[in-house]
Ligand SMILES: Nc1ncnc2c1ncn2[C@@H]1O[C@H](COP(=O)(O)OP(=O)(O)OP(=O)(O)O)[C@@H](O)[C@H]1O
């Protein structure tokens with residue numbers, strides 16, 4: 106155990122009310138078990154209104170809250186207010202990363218390749234929507250602006266499918282993003298504290314990395330040593346590091362990329378709170394680099410303290 110942090114009271118914050126509650130509990134418990142096994146002083150919290158009181162007794166918060174409230178800058182704001190250091194990205198980076206449209210605007214500004222896209226707001230006038238749709242080169246990929254796990258996401262090959270896809274995505278968000286469909290290989294690249302950690306290739310047994318491909322055992326093949334040329338690897342590495350730094354992210358991020366057949370790394374999104382169970386992708390990527398789960402968790406805490 107690192108002497109600097111051995112006396113800290115670490116609060117592991119998990120659960121909450123988001124759609125990702127279950128996976129957050131898994132991440133939180135995996136993190137807490139790891140810390141306990143290393144002899145740390147750990148307290149687990151399932152986020153509720155008592156957190157304001159409970160938090161007074163901790164020195165640092167390990168944020169394991171995926172999704173709404175935990176990954177979108179809100180809990181980070183509360184922790185700032187309480188003056189408690191926390192793991193991962195800050196208020197602004199978390200909020201922007203959660204917003205696919207706003208983060209893409211920033212990525213474009215920094216010269217990253219992103220699919221052409223437009224946004225549609227719920228209740229938008231048919232006239233305006235038709236104008237956006239009229240001259241599109243389909244297929245397009247439709248998804249809610251600020252959701253995860255591919256909920257409400259689909260490919261539209263025709264105009265009628267596009268209208269249906271929008272309708273479906275609006276069930277999950279009041280704003281929807283429609284993106285040019287990029288053909289290529291799917292690479293997820295992890296970055297830790299601004300430095301590349303490594304990647305995994307995703308081969309879903311579905312038309313895309315859908316909800317069922319993500320959560321049905323055996324439905325997706327994960328390749329930890331993808332067969333990439335040096336240029337292809339560099340393109341993904343540079344894109345993910347720039348995605349991380351352009352938003353001023355901290356700690357661990359995972360950037361989702363489609364590597365097109367021409368070798369261009371298109372950034373789909375950046376995740377500021379990737380899953381951290383022992384079977385999640387980022388720990389697998391770290392393991393490949395020789396960083397075991399306990400060391401990864403310890404490194405994340407050290408990074409949070411050094412960012413203070
Ligand atoms: N423009 C696109 N072209 C091709 N495939 C896409 C595109 N956008 C999304 N996809 C597919 O849909 C999946 C989900 O998209 P994305 O990662 O943007 O959403 P998410 O639901 O926020 O995911 P996560 O669970 O990683 O938070 C991608 O992993 C990819 O397979």
Ligand SMILES: [Mg+2]
Nearest residue numbers: 254361373374
């Ligand atoms: Mg994704």
